[in-house]
Structure formats: C-alpha cells, structure tokens
Amino acid sequence: MPAPAVDHVHALPLHRVLGRLIRGGPLGLVEEAGRQAQGAVVRLGLGPFRPLLLTHPDHLQHVLRDGAENYARGAAMWNALGRLTGQGIAGEGPGWRASRDVLRGGMSSRYLQRTGEAIASSVEQAVEELAARARPEQPEDAVTAMTRLVHRIISPVFFGSRISAAQCDRLGREVATALDSLLWRMAMPFVPHGVPMPGDRAFLRATRTINRMLLPAIDTARRQGGDGADLMSGLLRGRGPDGRPLTDQHIGQDIVALFVAGSESSALTLTWAWVVLARHPAVAAGVRREADEVLAGGPPRPGHVRKLVFTRQVMAEVMRLYSMAWAVPRVAGQDDTIGRVPVPAGTTVVLSPYLTHRLAAFWPDPLRFDPGRFGKQAVRERHPLAYLPFGDGAHQCVGQAFFTMESVLVLATVLSRYDVHVTGDPRPRLAVALPPRGRVGLVLTPRDRSAQKILDGDVENPWPAPSPG
Ligand code: HEM
Known part of the structure; x- marks a missing residue:
C-alpha cells in the first residue's frame, strides 16, 4: 500500500483522547487511534506533549533506516529511564556504540552456535522446574512462571555461574520495582530530576539493592580474568570511546538495561503464546506434531530450531498480535517532512509496531491468528517494515536470535512432554510492555498419549470485533 496522501496530520485532541481513554482504557485509545488513521500520521494531544504517532511502514522506514541519523533516542521518556539504565546500550552516541559492539557480538548467531547446547540444556531444566510447580491442585500464575523460566535461561x-537462580529472580524483581517507580517521571518528563516525585524512595532502595548484587559479581568476573563467554565478561573486555575499559557503573547499568529490554518482554510473549495456543487447539496440535517429529522424544537441541519451521511461524504470529514494543520513541534532530507532514526539530515521534502489525492493508483480517502469514512467499511479498517486533535499524534488538531459539525450544519441549491447561480471561493491558489483565493460570500434566488432549483452556476470545468509528 502506498503511504496515505496526508496533507495535514490526523489530529487526536485532548478531549477525544480522554473520551477514548474512558471508553477503552489506554490500550483501547492506542488501538482506536491506529484503526482510524490506517497508516496516516496522527498528532496526539496529550496536554503540553504533542507527539506524532507513526504506523505506516514507509514512515517507519524513513525514521529507522533512510533518515535514521535525524532520529535519535532522547525522547523525554528515555531521559527518565536513563536514571536506571545509564548511557550505555540504552542510550545513544559513543557510550551506546561501545556497549552495542560487545553485546551484538555476545549474542550473535555465531555465539549461539557455540553456546547453543548449554542454552538448550537450560531450556530443558527450566521446563522441568515449571512442570514440577504448575500442578493441577495449584495452577501457577503464568506471568510469574514464565518470568522464572526466562531467568533460568538468561542467567x-x-x-x-556468578549469580544463582534465586539471585537472578531477586534482581529481576528489583529491576521491575525500579522501572515501575520511574513511571511517574516517564509520564511527566518535564518535571526536573531535583523535584521529588512518587516512586523516588522505592527507586533508590531498588537501585541500591541492584548495585549491592551486581558490583561484587562484576568484581569476581574481573578477578576471574574476564574471559568467560557470558555477557558480563564480554562487557569487561569492552572499550569505551576513550579506549579505556568500561567502568563498573557502565557495565552494571548495561546489565540492568538487558533485564529491562529482555526479561519482561520475553516472559510476557511466552505467556501470550500459551494463551493463544489454548484458543487455537488445531495450531497447538500442529506445534506438537512438529515437536514429536523433530525432538523424537529426546531433549531439545540447538539444531532443532531450524527444523521447527511451523513453531517459528507460530511464535512470529504471536509477536505480531502481542507486540511488546507498542511504543518506540525518537526525537527529530532537525526539521523534516514525513509523508507530507512537516516535522519540526525537537518533535517526538512515536513508532508503534503493535499498530503497524494491525494495518489491514498489510495484514488482511488483522485480528485473525494465522501463522500462515509467515510462509516464505508471504514474507517476501510484504513491505519489509510491516513487521518489526524487534525494532529495526541501528537499535534493532540484540536478543532477537536468542529469544527465537529460547521460545521455539520452550514450546516444543513443553508440548512434546506435557498437556497444558490455561485458565483466565486475558486481554492485554497497557504498561511498559503488554501484560495480561487479570490472572492467567497454567497447569502442566504429563502428556496423556492415549487421548487427543493437547492444550485446553477456559479463556474467552479477547479480540472482539473493533467498534466502528
Ligand atoms: C520478546 C522478546 C523481545 C522483544 C519483543 C524485544 C523488542 C525489542 C525492540 C523493539 C527493540 C528496539 C528498541 C528501539 O528501537 O529503541 C529492542 C532493543 C533491544 N533489545 Fe530486545 N526484545 C526482546 C528480547 C530481548 C532479549 C532476550 C534481549 C537480551 C538478552 C534483548 C536486548 C535488547 C537490547 C540490549 C536492545 C537495545 C539495542 C540498542 O539500542 O542498540 N531483547 N528489543
């Protein structure tokens, strides 16, 4: 679809923003803005803050690829986050470049080939721990269970081996607390850092605990020679823009940034995968069939990922509909034009993969779950920026290959061994990512090979037809 010919921006003034907020909540507001604009540029009227919402793949291509040098991070929201994640991988400029070089190498396909066996073995252990906890008499909270599982695999x-599984869980909790306590500052970025705000104390407490846990581990890694294959050792070998080793503070904040970027998004995406499979038993049957063929009753191996073609397509479709990156902000450095809309220097543009993944012109019947959309031919024919759950351009996710391996092996291992029961009525809720609203329960029972049962649930369809207008 060509970019819509917009001579003027599609405005969503504050009174309509509020009306939609009341009717559909924050996610309803975002979804309706996307539905109405269908790819046109939307100016959101959020009081003094009036960002442009971009969803059309041509516009994303302009911001993330063709004109990327004009669109740095640095949106006010990132400044608040910078108190937690620093100016390394979560920032811009030379500090970001130094961390990015290390982390991209540290998570590359070559690295995954070398460490794949260890990752697959962590997956198997994590799945067995999950099964031991998620029992019929006491369903596990799916988000908690997937968070623990992800921590076992990323730790x-x-x-x-410098941080134990329990410490990794604690670290994850403290990072989540620190992040939550920044929400006020992210929502009101114009308030100076010196002015006290709700959440400040919790933030300080959490960051102190994080430092108490991470700094000794960094010290141990340094005394061990820093030659391990783990990311902390990789960062110890990294060099800053001045050619000197990265500071402990830089390394610690990068590790926190990795948690922020990689832990919750992975756990929530896996949670949605179970919900979706419970709603689509035929798809679940296809994943199990493939797992039986490829794993053949044995443990997961890294080489299986390439062969689990349908499972990869299922995960891709889960990430289309439940794209944790619902807002990716950038700031225009100089005056620009997007479509035919003038973008003065200093304007915040918010890209929304979540909404781009719902544009009917690129995704016919967009709310229908259909892994077939990721067949080779269909992918080739689609606009390259119509699908970007991991972002695109200079800041594209460094954990993409890792998450693909992790998620595909988790699905295949669980379904080859267990029947899964999902309870709850989950619809996504807008937060930093997209957690389910309400509790989702998860029960795993050893597979009943005599029955047809695979995955069942008492979930309701969370995707009612979009309300008109
Ligand atoms: C479902 C899982 C994940 C999703 C949906 C996801 C999504 C994203 C997106 C959209 C970005 C781009 C942000 C931007 O352009 O500003 C990003 C960046 C990033 N992701 Fe992920 N991610 C996932 C998993 C992971 C994992 C497992 C890790 C690490 C182990 C990770 C580490 C990072 C890092 C470090 C960046 C920043 C890269 C940079 O700025 O150069 N992510 N991710």
Missing part, C-alpha cells in the same frame, strides 16, 4: 548467558 548463565548474562552472568555465567
């Missing part, structure tokens, strides 16, 4: 990748 050796981030820290080697």
Whole structure:
C-alpha cells in the first residue's frame, strides 16, 4: 500500500483522547487511534506533549533506516529511564556504540552456535522446574512462571555461574520495582530530576539493592580474568570511546538495561503464546506434531530450531498480535517532512509496531491468528517494515536470535512432554510492555498419549470485533 496522501496530520485532541481513554482504557485509545488513521500520521494531544504517532511502514522506514541519523533516542521518556539504565546500550552516541559492539557480538548467531547446547540444556531444566510447580491442585500464575523460566535461561548467558537462580529472580524483581517507580517521571518528563516525585524512595532502595548484587559479581568476573563467554565478561573486555575499559557503573547499568529490554518482554510473549495456543487447539496440535517429529522424544537441541519451521511461524504470529514494543520513541534532530507532514526539530515521534502489525492493508483480517502469514512467499511479498517486533535499524534488538531459539525450544519441549491447561480471561493491558489483565493460570500434566488432549483452556476470545468509528 502506498503511504496515505496526508496533507495535514490526523489530529487526536485532548478531549477525544480522554473520551477514548474512558471508553477503552489506554490500550483501547492506542488501538482506536491506529484503526482510524490506517497508516496516516496522527498528532496526539496529550496536554503540553504533542507527539506524532507513526504506523505506516514507509514512515517507519524513513525514521529507522533512510533518515535514521535525524532520529535519535532522547525522547523525554528515555531521559527518565536513563536514571536506571545509564548511557550505555540504552542510550545513544559513543557510550551506546561501545556497549552495542560487545553485546551484538555476545549474542550473535555465531555465539549461539557455540553456546547453543548449554542454552538448550537450560531450556530443558527450566521446563522441568515449571512442570514440577504448575500442578493441577495449584495452577501457577503464568506471568510469574514464565518470568522464572526466562531467568533460568538468561542467567548463565548474562552472568555465567556468578549469580544463582534465586539471585537472578531477586534482581529481576528489583529491576521491575525500579522501572515501575520511574513511571511517574516517564509520564511527566518535564518535571526536573531535583523535584521529588512518587516512586523516588522505592527507586533508590531498588537501585541500591541492584548495585549491592551486581558490583561484587562484576568484581569476581574481573578477578576471574574476564574471559568467560557470558555477557558480563564480554562487557569487561569492552572499550569505551576513550579506549579505556568500561567502568563498573557502565557495565552494571548495561546489565540492568538487558533485564529491562529482555526479561519482561520475553516472559510476557511466552505467556501470550500459551494463551493463544489454548484458543487455537488445531495450531497447538500442529506445534506438537512438529515437536514429536523433530525432538523424537529426546531433549531439545540447538539444531532443532531450524527444523521447527511451523513453531517459528507460530511464535512470529504471536509477536505480531502481542507486540511488546507498542511504543518506540525518537526525537527529530532537525526539521523534516514525513509523508507530507512537516516535522519540526525537537518533535517526538512515536513508532508503534503493535499498530503497524494491525494495518489491514498489510495484514488482511488483522485480528485473525494465522501463522500462515509467515510462509516464505508471504514474507517476501510484504513491505519489509510491516513487521518489526524487534525494532529495526541501528537499535534493532540484540536478543532477537536468542529469544527465537529460547521460545521455539520452550514450546516444543513443553508440548512434546506435557498437556497444558490455561485458565483466565486475558486481554492485554497497557504498561511498559503488554501484560495480561487479570490472572492467567497454567497447569502442566504429563502428556496423556492415549487421548487427543493437547492444550485446553477456559479463556474467552479477547479480540472482539473493533467498534466502528
Ligand atoms: C520478546 C522478546 C523481545 C522483544 C519483543 C524485544 C523488542 C525489542 C525492540 C523493539 C527493540 C528496539 C528498541 C528501539 O528501537 O529503541 C529492542 C532493543 C533491544 N533489545 Fe530486545 N526484545 C526482546 C528480547 C530481548 C532479549 C532476550 C534481549 C537480551 C538478552 C534483548 C536486548 C535488547 C537490547 C540490549 C536492545 C537495545 C539495542 C540498542 O539500542 O542498540 N531483547 N528489543
């Protein structure tokens, strides 16, 4: 679809923003803005803050690829986050470049080939721990269960054996607390840092605990020679823009940034995968069939990922509909034009993969779950920026290959061994990512090979037809 010919921006003034907020909540507001604009540029009237919402793939291509040098991070929201994640991988400029070089290499396909066996073995252990907890008499909260599972798998990748599983859980909790306590500052970025705000104390407490846990681990890694394959060792070998080693503070904040970027998004995406499979038993049956063929009753292996073609398509479709990156902000450095809309220097543009993934012109019947959309031919024929759950351009996710391996092996391992029961009525809720509204329960029982049962649930369809207008 060509970019819509917009001579003027599609405005969503404050009174309509509020009306939609009341009717559909924050996510309803975002969804309706996207539905009405269908790819046109939308100016959101949020009081003094009037960002442009971009969803059309041509516009995303302009911001993330063709004109990327004009669109840095640095949106006010990032300044608040910078108190937690620093100016390394979560920032811009030379500090970001130094971290990015290390982390991209540290999570590259070559690295995954070398460490794939260890990752697959972590997946198997994490799945068995999950099954031991998610029992019929006491369904596990799916988000908690998937968070724990993700921590088991990322902990050796981030820290080697320097941080125990329990410490990794604690670290994850403290990072989540620190992040939550920044929400006020992210929502009101114009308030100076010196002015006290709700959440400040919780933030300080959490960051102190995080430092108490991470700094000794960094010290241990340094004394061990810093030559491990884990990311913390990789960062110890990194060099800053001045050619000197990265400081402990830089490394610690990068690790926190990795948690922020990689832990919750992975856990929530896996949670939605179980919900979706419970709603689509035929798809679940297809994943199990493939797992039986490829794993053949054995443990997961890294080489299986390439062969689990349908499972990868299912995960891709889960990430289309439940794209954790619902808002990716950038700031225009100089005056520009997007479509035919003038973008003065200093304007915040908010890209929304979540909404781009719902544009009917690129995704016919967009709310229908259909892994077939990710067949080779269909992918080739689609606009390259119509699908970007991991972002695109200079800041594209460094954890993409890792998450693909992790998620595909988790689905295949669970379904080859267990029947899964999902309870709850989950619809996504707008937060930093998209957690389910309300509790989702998860029960795993050893697979009943005599029955047809695979995955069942008492979830309701969370995607009612969009309300007109
Ligand atoms: C479902 C899982 C994940 C999703 C949906 C996701 C999504 C994203 C997106 C959209 C971006 C781009 C942000 C931007 O352009 O500003 C990003 C960046 C990033 N992601 Fe992920 N991510 C996931 C998993 C992971 C994992 C597992 C890790 C690490 C182990 C990770 C580490 C990062 C880092 C470090 C960046 C920043 C890269 C940079 O700025 O250069 N992510 N991710």
